[in-house]
Amino acid sequence: MSNKAEIMQQLKSEILALNLKPGTILSETALSERFQISRTPLRDVLKQLSLESYIDIYPKKGNLVSFIDLDSVEQMIYLRSTLEKEIIKDLAVQMPLRGNLELTQILDKQQEAVQRENAHEAFLAWDDAFHKTLFALAGREFLWNLIQQYNVHYIRYRRLHLLKREKLEEIRDEHQLMLDCITNHNQESIEELVHHHLHEDINARYLQENFADYIKK
Amino acid sequence: MSNKAEIMQQLKSEILALNLKPGTILSETALSERFQISRTPLRDVLKQLSLESYIDIYPKKGNLVSFIDLDSVEQMIYLRSTLEKEIIKDLAVQMPLRGNLELTQILDKQQEAVQRENAHEAFLAWDDAFHKTLFALAGREFLWNLIQQYNVHYIRYRRLHLLKREKLEEIRDEHQLMLDCITNHNQESIEELVHHHLHEDINARYLQENFADYIKK
DNA sequence: CCGATAAATCTTGTATACAAGATTGTTATT
DNA sequence: AATAACAATCTTGTATACAAGATTTATCGG
Known part of the structure; x- marks a missing residue:
């Protein structure tokens, strides 16, 4: 598990399966350790996840798995x-x-x-x-x-x-x-x-x- | 003109108005000089533009204003x-x-x-x-x-x-x-x-x- | 002159150091 | 004990150096 597409797919499926519950914090540093990749490509993934409403990004505060709307x-x-x-x-x-x-x-x-x-x-x-x-x-x-x-x-x-x-x-x-x-x-x-x-x-x-x-x- | 939202709005309107013609290359370095900002936040903007089909990103090659589909x-x-x-x-x-x-x-x-x-x-x-x-x-x-x-x-x-x-x-x-x-x-x-x-x-x-x-x- | 190969120079991709805002915890003062 | 101010420590945001792929240019051999 190393490239961006795989990481994104992984996070998407965990969110859809509710393994990552709404409200869960997805910190960049924690994810970068988990996937053994630097924050820069991870931020790309998080940006896309937020555009597709999987997560909400609160600037300088953190990233939350979105609540069901x-x-x-x-x-x-x-x-x-x-x-x-x-x-x-x-x-x-x-x-x-x-x-x-x-x-x-x-x-x-x-x-x-x-x-x-x-x-x-x-x-x-x-x-x-x-x-x-x-x-x-x-x-x-x-x-x-x-x-x-x-x-x-x-x-x-x-x-x-x-x-x-x-x-x-x-x-x-x-x-x-x-x-x-x-x-x-x-x-x-x-x-x-x-x-x-x-x-x-x-x-x-x-x-x-x-x-x-x-x-x- | 300095923050990301303004830059994105600017690029969007230039693309929609066809001032930036389909096929035009949007290089990160050129844009970073034009807007006096580093490549990192610019890449955020370009990522979003590509997700909304304003541009096509060809990895390691460049970013083109999308052709009308x-x-x-x-x-x-x-x-x-x-x-x-x-x-x-x-x-x-x-x-x-x-x-x-x-x-x-x-x-x-x-x-x-x-x-x-x-x-x-x-x-x-x-x-x-x-x-x-x-x-x-x-x-x-x-x-x-x-x-x-x-x-x-x-x-x-x-x-x-x-x-x-x-x-x-x-x-x-x-x-x-x-x-x-x-x-x-x-x-x-x-x-x-x-x-x-x-x-x-x-x-x-x-x-x-x-x-x-x-x-x- | 033509073609192939290599080198130089573009491009974007990644890692990382540092900046700056937000939160938490601590301490001092009342 | 309650509160306000401050400091430490989280978080993400930005700049930049370097890596690596793609393209272009130059050079060499025929």
Whole structure:
């Protein structure tokens, strides 16, 4: 572990996995000892992390792992919901041939994860893969990547929800319904479907009560 | 002119105004002499400029003002169009009381700019103000700011179009129509209106022919 | 003259010493 | 004991010397 890209990836994944909890101090000197590298390249990494909202830099005071910003979460859900409605409607008009196969394979893997115990991580990964593939098939990978750069708060928010199996099944089934709409060229139900799919599990109160010290006030 | 924020603002505005042309080399030593500051803080500025696509950093080679990426322009227009359809529909359902006055005042100023000669800059500024205010009234300033961080290519693209007066009048009139839809709670025409408004002046060929050396290949 | 190789000179990347602000702890005074 | 002033020690911010890669120039051989 020595170059900047690796260090950044490492810190990002620790923050997203909540191993580095919101509020944790990331001091330059401590990190430079941990990664055996000088402060200068480390500052590059921290600068980028702050631009992507992983950390907050307080000049001459220190760097804190950012608290989860529920407003940001709501805004990103609105953005994703709006965009995905449009993208899925586009796909219902025309989709690349390979699309049906790719999406079906992902749904199979996700179904597998629903059945397994302790497969929460895998489930979320296949969930992401499904949505990312929708963007890609519509030629909107650019916008998927743009969203990812602002998704720290949303990703951590979602990870804190431990969803019951029935909920996982519902999510997976809704994916199936989306694919059905696309293949049947049925634009009618898409808006409501996508809106429900992305807004359903907003439960700010649950987080406020159980993880108050992770949340931005 | 000495602190980092000022330097960044200065470089951003020179790039957006195309005073710094795409492809121009921004060497650290040259900039450090110009701004009378050492390379370290300058590198912070350049890092951020690259993350917002103002420049491209080629490691150990140099920093170039980025070429205008027409794909990015198209993607951002799709994003804005999709979002603004939703936002204006939201406003047609409910808008803060102050909204009507604020938007009307902006439209007046923009009308003034249409009449004046050589008011192209002012026209574009009021155009931006109108759209920004729509976002703000809908409680979506967060998303407006997000878009701005990826707008280098779109802003420069739009600036290269020298629009005729008839075109300016059309743009301004469409703004008026949008406001009418909102106040009349008329959701019907919004989709088509917004789509036409943002997609109309895509004329990649014009740029390709007249500013080929500004465009990313 | 042409081409290849090497050297000089660009560029940015990294390490580190020092500057300066913020916080903490201590001490003196009431 | 409480408070104010000061000092020590944290933190990050900046300047600069040096390292290392990339490019250009020069030199030498054919």
